[in-house]
Structure formats: C-alpha cells, structure tokens
C-alpha cells in the first residue's frame with residue numbers, strides 16, 4: 470500500500486472556503502456569520518474593483534492563517550438603497566404617532582421604495598401611548614389596513630401583538646426616521662438586547678441618529694436589521710409605469726387603462742384615476758405617487 474503523503478502541489482490548492490452572510494460593516498471590517506462561527510473579514514483585492522459588499526450579502530469567505538477575506542459576493546435576490554441592505558424578505562416601515570410627528574407622505578415614500586425593489590412592506594406605528602383615542606392618526610392606520618397593508622401598533626410598554634411571529638424565519642429590515650423607536654422595538658422583543666436608544670431632541674423635534682450602523686440581529690427566530698434613521702431619500706430614479714405596477718393597492722387597476730404606457734397622470738380613460746375618483750384607491754397615496762412621477766420627470770428633463 471502506498472502510504473506516501475499527497476504531493477505538495479495538491480495540498481497547496483486546498484483552500485479553506487466557506488459561505489456566510491454579512492451581518493455588520495464598520496469601516497472596512499465586515500462581520501460575516503458562517504456555519505463555523507462569526508468572522509471579521511476584509512474585502513479581497515479583486516472585490517474592490519467591482520461592487521462593494523453590503524449587509525445581507527451572501528459571500529464566499531476564505532480563511533487564512535491570520536485573517537479571513539471575502540472573495541466573492543453571491544448574486545443578490547434584492548437590494549434596498551436606503552437603508553443599504555441586500556437579500557431581505559420584508560421591510561418594516563416604522564413611524565411614530567408623535568416625536569417625530571406621523572407623516573403619511575413619508576410612510577408612502579418608504580413604501581414605494583420597498584415595493585419597487587420587490588420587497589414585502591409592513592407598517593409599524595409606534596408611540597400610540599402619546600395620542601388620544603380620537604386622534605386622526607387612528608383613521609390613517611385604518612386607511613392603510615383598508616388598502617390591504619399589514620399594520621402593527623405599539624406603545625411604550627409593549628412590542629406589537631403578533632409581531633414576533635411575523636419575524637420568524639425571515640430576514641427583515643427596519644426603515645424609518647431617527648427617533649421613531651426602531652432600536653426600542655428590538656429591545657422590547659428581546660429583553661437581553663440593550664441596543665442604544667435616545668430621546669429625541671426637544672429643540673429640533675427629531676432624533677439624534679443614535680444607531681450608527683446597519684446591523685442584522687438574531688431576534689424572534691429570524692434576523693432583523695436595525696438601521697440609522699433617515700427621512701430623505703432620492704426616489705427620482707423610480708420609473709412611473711413600473712412603480713404603479715408595484716404598489717399593492719394600485720396594481721389591480723393599471724392593466725385596465727386605455728393606453729398601455731399610461732403613467733396615470735392626465736391620460737384619458739385611466740383606470741387607476743377612475744378608481745381614485747370612485748374612492749376605491751386611497752387619494753392621498755395617489756397624490757404621493759404623483760409627487761414621485763413629478764420628481765422622475767424633473768430629473769429626466771435635467772439630463
């Protein structure tokens with residue numbers, strides 16, 4: 470029997486590669502969760518020339534003697550621009566009743582971006598303890614429910630009822646302005662969590678950007694990305710015909726317009742506008758859609 474060791478050359482090509490998911494990026498350090506553990510990795514040279522790895526990416530990691538490096542990014546199932554994250558199942562739009570004030574126009578901007586990228590939206594309205602039972606925000610919440618959206622509500626004490634079940638087995642991302650209570654929501658779901666939270670600035674009436682990085686956390690049997698808050702996003706890239714097709718409460722109507730290239734603004738016999746006029750589709754959401762179309766058209770005019 471030949472007991473000789475395999476030739477050295479073949480030993481050299483055996484590499485220690487593993488697939489993992491990026492759960493956090495700070496400076497140029499990538500935290501990648503693999504089956505064998507969590508590794509702080511660098512991006513290898515050939516990656517730097519192409520697209521950059523982002524949180525949520527599935528990557529091939531090579532383990533060397535003293536460090537681990539990301540060699541390849543798997544193709545992405547989807548990708549959000551703000552917050553920047555890949556491969557997510559659902560995005561939770563977090564909006565507070567007060568501090569900062571509830572804004573349906575901002576909810577819809579988040580919503581449009583999420584559905585445009587093929588991601589399932591969920592709405593979570595926080596700080597219900599700060600409003601009276603007769604506050605008009607309750608009517609807004611009902612409007613979203615009537616339009617077919619899933620809406621959770623929470624107060625200072627409790628995470629929304631049934632919310633933990635919705636996260637199970639999924640990769641989710643929290644989107645919302647600073648100070649709405651995104652990190653607080655995760656702390657409520659898992660008492661072991663101590664994510665930093667901070668009162669909103671009384672002077673400015675808005676958050677102080679307490680969370681600084683996008684990071685996936687294991688919570689409620691799933692993964693949820695806590696993200697830094699923001700309230701402005703560039704949506705002028707969204708192509709109107711495609712956007713209208715992606716909006717869940719619009720899509721049943723857009724195929725019945727007279728013109729196939731109808732962008733549902735002033736074209737005759739527009740089925741979407743008729744549905745709005747009949748009160749079937751929410752007129753505020755339609756107005757918010759029109760704002761995005763105007764942004765798109767302005768941007769096109771400039772180039």
Ligand SMILES: Nc1nc2c(ncn2[C@@H]2O[C@H](COP(=O)(O)OP(=O)(O)OP(=O)(O)O)[C@@H](O)[C@H]2O)c(=O)[nH]1
Pocket residue numbers: 595596597598599623624625626645646647648649650651652653654665666667668669676677678679680681696697698699
């Ligand atoms: N009254 C009340 N306060 C809340 C509720 N949820 C969060 N807060 C408070 O709102 C403030 C901001 O909460 P955070 O969780 O830090 O907000 P955030 O969305 O993570 O903010 P950024 O990290 O800056 O994006 C904190 O003082 C929380 O205690 C709630 O349901 N009711």
Ligand SMILES: [Mg+2]
Pocket residue numbers: 651652653665666679680695696697
């Ligand atoms: Mg936070």
Ligand SMILES: [Zn+2]
Pocket residue numbers: 723726731732733734736738739740741742
């Ligand atoms: Zn139309």
